[in-house]
Structure formats: C-alpha cells, structure tokens
Amino acid sequence: VAPPQDLRITDPGLLGPLDVEWKPPPHVQTFNECSVKYKFEYRSTGDRDWKVIFTRKLKFRVGFDLSRTAEVRLQTLLKGRCTDDVEVQSDWIYATFQIPPQGELESEVQNFHCIYHDWEYLKCTWQPGLLTPRGVHYGLYYWYKGLEHALQCEHYIQQQGINMGCVLQNLSQAEYQDLNICVNGSAAATLLRPLYTTLRLHNLAKPSAPEQLVLSVSAAQELLVAWSPPGGRVPAHCLEYEVQVAEDAGEAAAAWAFVSTQTETALTISRANRSHVSCVRVRGRTNIFCADQGFWSEWTQDCFSVPRKEDKQLFILIPVILSLSISLIIFMLIGQCKKRSPAGKPLHAPVGY
Structure with missing residues (x-):
C-alpha cells in the first residue's frame, strides 16, 4: 500500500497548536474490502518519544513547543479481506515545521514563572534576557481552546516602565x-527571541493559607x-494539608516537627512530653486527585498555653497566703491599738448627756 500524499503543516497563529493535514494514498478507492486508516506520530525536536494517534481523519490540530522544530510522520494502514486480514503498513512520510528564528537566543526573557493564585488569577513574571x-x-500573548484567536495581556506588571509580568483573570475555561503563552520583545532596530511555553493551570495553583485555626486541649491532655x-x-475536595507542631522547650528554641499530611480539616495530636506551650501551623496545596503538582500556601500558625502543675499549685496557694497575711495584719493593728490605750481605761471616752 502507498503512503499518504501531500503531508503539510501550517500555523494557525495560536502560539502552539499546528494544523497537520494530508491526502489519501492514490487508488485508495480500489480497496473496497479493506479498511484504510493512518498512524500519525508527532513530537518536538529533542523529545525522546513520539505521540501516537490512529485515525481515519485527514486533518489534525496538535500542540507543539514552537521554540523547537515540529516533527511529524505518517503511514497508511490497510487491513481486511483484500489483505487476508493481515495489517499492511506503508512506508513513512515526514514533514517538519519551524518558526523562522528571530534574534539571539540570549535575548529571550529568562526566569519565567507563573502561579495560579486561589484558582482566581494567574500571575506570571520574567526577567530580561542577557x-x-x-x-x-x-508583550505577553495567550490562547486556549475556546478563544477564536490569541489575546494580549491587559494588566501588566511594570518595573521602571518596562513590562516584567502579567496578571490574567477569568481563566476558569x-x-x-x-494554556499557550508567548512573551515577545521588541526594541528599536533589534530583534528579540520570543519565549513559547504551554501551562496547565491546575499544576500551578497556590491557595491562600488555611483559615480559623483553633487549638484546644481535651480532658485526656x-x-x-x-x-x-x-x-x-x-x-x-482538591486540597491537602500539612500539619507541623512545635513544643516549648524552655529557653531553647523548639524545632517544628512534621505531624501529618491529610485532606481532613481536624486533627488530634498526642502531647507526649506535656510541655507548657504547644504551637501548631498548617498549610495547604492542591492534592494528587486534582493536580500533578502545586505550590504550598503560606502557614497559618497559633499557640496554645497549658498551665503547668506547679502553676496550678501556685494558684491555690496565693489565696491562702493572702488570707493569712491579711489576718496577721489585722491582729497586729489591734495589738498596736491596745498598747497605745491607758491601762484599765476604755479605748473611747464616754459621751456625756
């Protein structure tokens, strides 16, 4: 069987996806008793593995890293009564696509970094190239499936009048x-290398810190x-939490110790050393059921003080000591008054009528 014909790759301007199309092999209509399908493989230069699609279609739109060369290969697969139910494969045909290089590689922005805060907005920052x-x-441009064309960032983060970041909102779709992104740069009479990247928002999520942290001690301490x-x-349901605890060690600064990673929002911790103060901190991130990775939130921290045994004894002794002290003072005052009065005479002169 002959391979497909006229394999072509075109760029629809969506910052990553490319359209790949071809024509059937010649005389395909003569294979009435056999099914014809195609084995379509693609990758970006440098990738070790090919991505594979089996299809009867004649056109596909697939994503590539446009900073590298797109590679495609295709063959015809024929099977049926005309081949005695044995699959027959044609030779491969190949095609490549590359955006014309622009500017020196060192002119591409560096340290490109994005965080999807609270699943509400994406904040990306970068630094100028060398x-x-x-x-x-x-300028930052982006596209995802559902948009008719690539859009430019509307809310830039500037440093000394230069765009050094972007905030994108309303990305739930x-x-x-x-999410395909391109950061391009321009300067008078100088071409700069654009940066192309593809993001997955759920893998960039960073939640806010957990709220309303409450600590208490049970009757069992x-x-x-x-x-x-x-x-x-x-x-x-997409959150997991890490809990750490630090026990008061007197004069020495106590180290934080890992306790648990869990999806529940409550935990009981044994206070083995019965320390005076227990401090707990909790942070969260997207769990493995909703993302492959994610960023930890900031810590939420609180401390709980438990009276020491000697403190409780002191609380009991203080009222007793105060009562004894007051009684002693009263007796001393009475004694002083008796010493100042003449012997055998009342303390107060009689009142005449």
Whole structure:
C-alpha cells in the first residue's frame, strides 16, 4: 500500500497548536474490502518519544513547543479481506515545521514563572534576557481552546516602565487544558527571541493559607486542632494539608516537627512530653486527585498555653497566703491599738448627756 500524499503543516497563529493535514494514498478507492486508516506520530525536536494517534481523519490540530522544530510522520494502514486480514503498513512520510528564528537566543526573557493564585488569577513574571537592549518593550500573548484567536495581556506588571509580568483573570475555561503563552520583545532596530511555553493551570495553583485555626486541649491532655479551608475558588475536595507542631522547650528554641499530611480539616495530636506551650501551623496545596503538582500556601500558625502543675499549685496557694497575711495584719493593728490605750481605761471616752 502507498503512503499518504501531500503531508503539510501550517500555523494557525495560536502560539502552539499546528494544523497537520494530508491526502489519501492514490487508488485508495480500489480497496473496497479493506479498511484504510493512518498512524500519525508527532513530537518536538529533542523529545525522546513520539505521540501516537490512529485515525481515519485527514486533518489534525496538535500542540507543539514552537521554540523547537515540529516533527511529524505518517503511514497508511490497510487491513481486511483484500489483505487476508493481515495489517499492511506503508512506508513513512515526514514533514517538519519551524518558526523562522528571530534574534539571539540570549535575548529571550529568562526566569519565567507563573502561579495560579486561589484558582482566581494567574500571575506570571520574567526577567530580561542577557542580551537585552535599552528601551525594550515586552508583550505577553495567550490562547486556549475556546478563544477564536490569541489575546494580549491587559494588566501588566511594570518595573521602571518596562513590562516584567502579567496578571490574567477569568481563566476558569482554561483549567485542565493547555494554556499557550508567548512573551515577545521588541526594541528599536533589534530583534528579540520570543519565549513559547504551554501551562496547565491546575499544576500551578497556590491557595491562600488555611483559615480559623483553633487549638484546644481535651480532658485526656490531647491537643485538638481544627481549621477551615481557604477562601477563593479553590475546590475544597482538591486540597491537602500539612500539619507541623512545635513544643516549648524552655529557653531553647523548639524545632517544628512534621505531624501529618491529610485532606481532613481536624486533627488530634498526642502531647507526649506535656510541655507548657504547644504551637501548631498548617498549610495547604492542591492534592494528587486534582493536580500533578502545586505550590504550598503560606502557614497559618497559633499557640496554645497549658498551665503547668506547679502553676496550678501556685494558684491555690496565693489565696491562702493572702488570707493569712491579711489576718496577721489585722491582729497586729489591734495589738498596736491596745498598747497605745491607758491601762484599765476604755479605748473611747464616754459621751456625756
């Protein structure tokens, strides 16, 4: 069987996805008693493995890293009565696509970093490339499935008048799919290398710190810890929490010790050393059921003080000591008054009528 014909790759301008199309092999209509399908494989240069699709279609849109060369290969698969039910494979045909190189590699922005805060907004920042001229202007463009065309950032973060970051909002439709981004730069008479990247928002999520952390001690001297999930759009079932505890060690600074990683928002901790003060801190991140990775939130921390045994004894002794002291003072005052009065005479002169 012959391979497909006229394999072509075109760029629809969506910052990552490319359109790949081809024509059937010649005389395919003569294979009435066999099914014809295609084995379509693609990758970006440098990837070890090919991604594979079996299809009867003649066109596909697939994502690539546009900073590298896109590679595609295709073959015809024929099987049926015309081949005695044995699959026959054609030779491979190949095609590549590369955006024309622009600017020096060192002019590409560096330290590109994004965080999806509270599943509400995406904040991306970057630094100028090593070969960046003065007067540079950066622009961030993005696209995800559902948009008709690529859009430019509307809310830039500036440093000394230069765009060094971007805040994107209302991205709920882009969750759990590819978000394609390009950061391009321009300067007078100088071409800068654009940066292309593909993000997955759920893997960049960073929730706010847990709220309403409450500590108490049970009758069995166990530390009871409870908190509430953070606000925002973070799905509660997508969160896991890390709990750490530090016990007061007197004059020495106590180290934080790991206690648990869990999805529940309450925990009972045994206070083995019965220390005077217990401090607990809790932070959260997206769990493995909702993301492959994520950023930990900031810590929420609180401390709980339990009176020492000697403190309780002191609380009991203080009223007793005060009572004895007051009684002693009263007796001393009475004694002083008796000493000052003449012998055998009343303390007060009689009142005449």
